[in-house]
Amino acid sequence: MTRRSIRLALLLALGACTEQTTAPGVCPDFCPGGQISVGDTIFTDVIHRDSAFSGYVEGFQGEALPVTDLPGVVDSRAIFRMNAMFTRVTNKAGDTTTYPITVDSARLRFDIVHRDTNATNLWVKLYRLPIDIDTTTTFAQLVPSFTDSVVDSVNLSALLSEPLIFDTATLRIWGDTIQTDSAGHILQVGNTDSTLILYVDLDTTQTRFVEADSGKVAFGVRVAGDSLASIALGSIDGGRAARIQWFFTYPDTAAAPKDSSALRAALFDSFVLNPPTPPLDSNLAVGGVPSARSLLRFTIPEVLRDSADVVRATLILVPVGPVPGAVGDSFEVVAHPVLADLSAKSPLGGFIAKHVIHVNDADTVRMEVTDLVRSWAQDTTAATALMLGQVPEASSYSQIRFYSTRAPAFRPALHVTYVRRYVFGSP
């Protein structure tokens, strides 16, 4: 036998070392003696020391400005102040001599980022506000301005029913199709989403360019409608701040008036509402303005650490009552793992569960927190707590309240499905 054939035989033998050892089990005769069994338990006593905290995000930090008029429920109004404007210009490059501008009109743009498509006869009303509005401004302080300083009104429902204008001149000027009404309001749909962009032309009586104020102006927005009068405007923090384009003239080198324009964005925006978000109580609050969050601490049962593998975990929360608001509206509650339990100021991880809360609905909330509970069961050093919050925060007047552990009959609970530890070692 040659050396080559010996090597070939050995190679063949080693090459056959691929295995297929898994067969269908015909139980019980031809299956291992152990059984994979599932347990399912609602742990009602694993959550403790739960608390609600408020003040995380204020209204002026929100990603949207809710504007709502729901009699008996809430009246929410957006407010914003535009950035200062220059009042003098030079008419020749390199010249240091400046000339006053003469403002003849302005065009205000704001984005409607959220609306109820079932709303009827929905009016958007623009008001002139004092330029000293700030983060401390209250609903009551602005009642006079919102009563007698209406600047313009737009019937959004009617405007949406207007035909699309798409002639070449319109497309050249506006870059896209528009809808317009007899008052000259312009409506566009955002290029990348379904945001409505509303342009309102204002003359000098509607928006007063006051040189002493450096051209700063402030506006407020209300809505009215036959039903579902609820929208949300884009905000500075949401990257969709209101903008105003000032149209003005100034003398050119021949002293003839020369047309020009300048764009200014909102420097401050917020919203005021009535009634304000109620103060915290013994329940677990989530959402509202300023935003509230609720911290839930857990004690992982020993059975889940030693003798079981969690395959599903559901957090059960019972709302105190339905969330008041516009019919058809909703918001999201999310759960974040707490990285270190520092109470209200605990650092949080990325959200691991979310649930859509439908307004006027008091159904029990169930949030899937499987991965989090699995990690808690395996990592005994982890902070076993989670924080419930609203997304986005402080962009809605809506706040949900859940029963806490102080209400034994409705306290939050953890529903866990687990696979019991397989018993190895016996046939």
Next chain:
Amino acid sequence: MTRVFVPLAALAALALATPARAQDSQFGLRGLGTPGRSESVRARSTGGAFAPFDAFSPLLEASVADVRRVSAGVTGGTSWRTLDFGSQSASLRASRFPAFMIAGPISRRFVVAGGFSTYLDKSFGITTRDTIDVRGTPEPVTDAVTSDGAVADLRIALAARVHRRLALGVSLHGLTGSTSVTAVRHFDDSSTYRTSTARDEIAYHGLGGSASALFDLTSVLRLAAWVRSDKHLRADIRGRTVADADLPFAYGGGVQWRPGTEAVLAASVAWRAWGASGLNAHDTFNWSLGTELGSAASPIRFGVRGGQLAFGPGPKAPTEFGISGGIGKQFSGGRGRLDFGLERLERKGTGLTERVWTFLLGFTVRP
């Protein structure tokens, strides 16, 4: 020294490259495992009949008494197994190195041998489908339980030819090994239910002893007898004993007849008292008959075997019947030998028929 060491080291490396395991069987699933065969390829090709007389079959220690030079042998095999449960079937494939043996004289009379063989194979994989009720909803699941490992029989043997016609031997057996076990439950609705996986490592320990004798009745007729007693097999998980099973007392014998220079016939029997080893265990009786024809340099072998399996469901032990054949080839002036074998087995028991083809390869060096 180098000429001796290199081939032996290569053999040992080859044998240790893969866990020592025998061809497994579904019949061993509900028992301690599948008992291994203490047979070289030469013995296996003769149905196991030559095992009591073959120095490289780790069955009898007395048979190494005639090893006058350091020698080593390794056995490897690949099996293709089909399972027929009646309602469903499956095909499996596995490769094993079930035996390694090295022996050499330490004095004019005494020979010492060592090595390992498979005592219990514990490798298997099972998948089952089911639908369970979870939170009031039926959920389809797939369970997979796998075990990978074996209990090896580490043997140190001492043999001596005490008389021209009589050779005796004794062995101490250390039973050791481990299995890596997993149990996985996978839910079809994997977005809602996570897959559960449990893993563990089971270590096994046990002790045993054996003694054997070879007696030449005439110059052409040789008799063999052996007896072996193993103690408990303890199973530990992370240092905690989870099972303690009785191991069998076993005995057997054989006869070898050499009617000519190029013909050898042998027969052997063995009894093993596995019945006390727990659930689904049975006492077994096995027999074999085989022949080796041709010159010692390139013999051809045939054999037939039958008997019972140690584990299987039901009150009656599953049965086994097999035929085998093979060839051998010496090379390098008899310093090395390659053995090839092919075996066909059929095992029958309550609810299952197993059919196995096994290709065997053995390598022996005598540097």
